Amino acid sequence: MKLIQSILLTAAVAATASVTSAKEVNVYSYRQPFLVEPLFEEFTKETGIPVKVVFADKGLTERLQREGRLSPADVVLTTDISRLMELVDRDLSQPVDSNALEDTIPDQFRDPDGQWFALTKRVRNIYTTRRDGKPESISYDDLADPEFKGKICTRSGKNAYNVGLVASYVANYGEEKTIEWLEGFKSNLARRPQGNDRAQVRAVSEGVCDLALGNSYYYGAMLKDAGQREWAESVYINFPDQDGKGSHVNVSGMVLTRHAPNKESAVKLMEYLASDKAQAAYAEVNMEYPVNPSVPVSELVASWGEFKADDLPISKLAENYSTALRLLDEVRFDL
Known part of the structure; x- marks a missing residue:
């Protein structure tokens, strides 16, 4: 009887751990901590979903390949289109079907098949x-x-x-x-x-x-x-x-990884990063141009004038x- 109870308790703990881990997001980021960490903190405050991040200036694609199906990564943030496409070409991404992303990010700045989404110009x-x-x-x-x-x-x-x-x-x-x-x-x-x-x-x-x-x-x-x-x-x-x-113009952007273990939470984070609030932070902190046309640029960037x-x-x-x-x-x- 005690053995059965022990097995059931172990199973319950494992199930609880699984549910808990499903409510987090693991990010591999080429973007610098000063820019994205405040956004992750706000996302966690709003949703209760913690974000864990690995920062690097190179090698994240190779790391994903090595980890394969066992990779903990859900989302990758990159600094230019070449790294976005490298992830797609190596079959390390998956498409995202999200009305929020499609409504926020113009066609020019997202993959036609939903494999990647730009965040800044x-x-x-x-x-x-x-x-x-x-x-x-x-x-x-x-x-x-x-x-x-x-x-x-x-x-x-x-x-x-x-x-x-x-x-x-x-x-x-x-x-x-x-x-x-x-x-x-x-x-x-x-x-x-x-x-x-x-x-x-x-x-x-x-x-x-x-x-x-x-x-x-x-x-x-x-x-x-x-x-x-x-x-x-x-x-x-x-x-x-x-x-x-x-x-x-080139872009920074994001992909959902091929084997994302926390897909639902990851998509919520991606939608948050494309939101007006997050886009405004990119504009102010890093003086980039938001891809979301409804978000204004920073005062300093605006001083340089409008352009085509x-x-x-x-x-x-x-x-x-x-x-x-x-x-x-x-x-x-x-x-």
Whole structure:
């Protein structure tokens, strides 16, 4: 009798543990703690569902693959379209059917099959030196204009943000024109591609170059950093192609993992991260552009002015990503 009672008690404890674990969400995040932890805390306050997070700047896709069906991860947060598509291409995601996500996130910024959803937009700006006047207009084509021979700085062409820009160029203009553009762009470089986006603005500040590529939110971050404000104040932030297709945008985003053990709770978290409240936090804390069109940008970002964004579906960046890498290799952009 005692043995039977013991077995029943063990089963009850196991069942309780199972129910408890089903009311949590496990997140693998490429996004930094300062940005997402406050959102997770608010989500837990509102829903009672705790969020556990693993932060990393690389390797989360490989970790998911190794863990397979035993992975505890429910949601992955990424910093660009390439990492979103890497998860999809390796069969590590699953589709989400959610009216809340579809109503909040425009078609351009989510996968047609529901495999990934963007959360924020980041613009690929061209910064120009304040040693000259602010240009009336500027385009990505100008990066290949002989007028700027030896005057341009950029990070590696293989960086995800630059590959995304090249992928958009392929999608909009085709491979032949992209090759010509990349060759002209490379010939205009003041130095071999190196450093990160902030390092390019510093190079303009120090007179190494007159133009540089960089994401918009880095400009805001530098303005708020006492040690880097001087760099930011030495450049104008420009939104390219306002007379054409509009400025290129990439995204941060999220996926539901293939073997999510807490699917219901995970979808609730995804819906929360796309909500007005969470989108406003992205806008204010990290100076990004919300994908939710009803959410305003931060006061600092608004001061840079409105702009027209390229309406190319983000999925087209993914489709042309491998082609962009191949063309960068073909012109030996980083060498």
